[in-house]
Amino acid sequence: MTVPLDGNAIAGDLFAAFGREMTAVVGRCRSCGVTCAVAELCVYARAPGAVARCSSCNAVVMVLVTIAGECHAHLPALELEALS
Amino acid sequence: MARAALPGRLSWQLGRVLDTIDETQRARSLVLELPNWPGHRAGQHVDIRLTADDGYQAQRGYSIASAPEDNEVILTIERLENGEVSPYLTDVLEPGDELELRGPIGGYFVWDASLSGPLLLISGGSGIVPLRAMLRHWVAARLPVEVRVIHSARSLDEVIYRDELMRLAAYEEVDVRIALTRAWPERWRGHRGRVDRDFLKDAAWPPQDQPRIYVCGPTAFVEAVAAALVDNGQPPDTIKTERFGPTGG
Numbered sequence: 332m333t334v335p336l337d338g339n340a341i342a343g344d345l346f347a348a349f350g351r352e353m354t355a356v357v358g359r360c361r362s363c364g365v366t367c368a369v370a371e372l373c374v375y376a377r378a379p380g381a382v383a384r385c386s387s388c389n390a391v392v393m394v395l396v397t398i399a400g401e402c403h404a405h406l407p408a409l410e411l412e413a414l415s
Numbered sequence: 416m417a418r419a420a421l422p423g424r425l426s427w428q429l430g431r432v433l434d435t436i437d438e439t440q441r442a443r444s445l446v447l448e449l450p451n452w453p454g455h456r457a458g459q460h461v462d463i464r465l466t467a468d469d470g471y472q473a474q475r476g477y478s479i480a481s482a483p484e485d486n487e488v489i490l491t492i493e494r495l496e497n498g499e500v501s502p503y504l505t506d507v508l509e510p511g512d513e514l515e516l517r518g519p520i521g522g523y524f525v526w527d528a529s530l531s532g533p534l535l536l537i538s539g540g541s542g543i544v545p546l547r548a549m550l551r552h553w554v555a556a557r558l559p560v561e562v563r564v565i566h567s568a569r570s571l572d573e574v575i576y577r578d579e580l581m582r583l584a585a586y587e588e589v590d591v592r593i594a595l596t597r598a599w600p601e602r603w604r605g606h607r608g609r610v611d612r613d614f615l616k617d618a619a620w621p622p623q624d625q626p627r628i629y630v631c632g633p634t635a636f637v638e639a640v641a642a643a644l645v646d647n648g649q650p651p652d653t654i655k656t657e658r659f660g661p662t663g664g
Contacts, residue, residue: 343461370657
């Protein structure tokens with residue numbers, strides 16, 4: 332089984348997708364309501380894209396894929412705090 | 416896709432290897448010349464991208480081992496057997512070679528000298544790399560902040576920055592504890608075995624001293640240490656963690 336990492340491992344792709352540093356940003360899991368820094372999400376980085384799960388309830392909260400050199404983030408269950 | 420790609424300020428740049436330093440049998444430091452380096456914070460990392468002749472690309476993250484105050488950017492890379500990227504970086508790259516990277520990256524696992532509290536740095540294996548940047552930053556800042564380093568390695572030969580850690584231990588404010596998990600010298604006076612709850616109870620500051628804690632290492636190490644710290648009463652929000660693992664090396 333693949334050993335999960337954390338949000339630090341996808342910091343570069345997150346920066347590319349959002350245009351800013353994201354690991355210290357706090358997010359709320361829409362599945363269980365727990366909040367944590369993006370760096371604290373449970374990340375499976377070995378898939379064709381990276382899958383981030385809530386470290387509390389394990390729900391898939393974010394999927395990150397790179398297509399033709401561009402990083403895209405999909406947020407099925409992650410509410411990010413207001414980005415300044 | 417919920418969000419289209421935005422133009423970030425993080426672009427790939429070419430660096431040149433100025434020097435290589437063998438830290439252990441499996442870990443090598445790369446001293447880099449980076450003309451477009453904007454400066455970094457202690458604890459940040461870079462992404463390195465290798466491109467094969469046929470266009471295939473592989474990308475990995477590596478922590479920065481140098482302090483913001485150091486003249487050059489240094490990365491320390493541990494070779495993972497059968498890895499796709501690390502063996503090239505540790506065994507093939509030579510001074511004068513170019514390397515494509517982007518960074519600095521990360522804003523969570525960072526320590527700035529402006530932060531208060533005693534500093535507790537806990538690492539397993541090459542997890543010590545970003546903590547070494549913090550230690551050098553501490554030295555440069557000349558702060559009256561106490562620092563404790565707890566480092567776990569399989570054997571003494573595998574302790575990265577061993578000599579530098581010994582020099583740091585000479586500072587009055589610095590305490591270095593080494594845990595060896597597989598082999599130790601006959602007269603080893605450090606810890607024998609894993610960094611567990613009992614060892615941390617003795618080696619870490621109690622929660623009332625409000626230490627600022629950074630834990631970096633392989634996922635299993637980080638989770639065991641963080642859980643033990645919380646078991647010992649440390650509030651989870653005082654513990655910052657960074658996990659690394661073989662995502663392909």
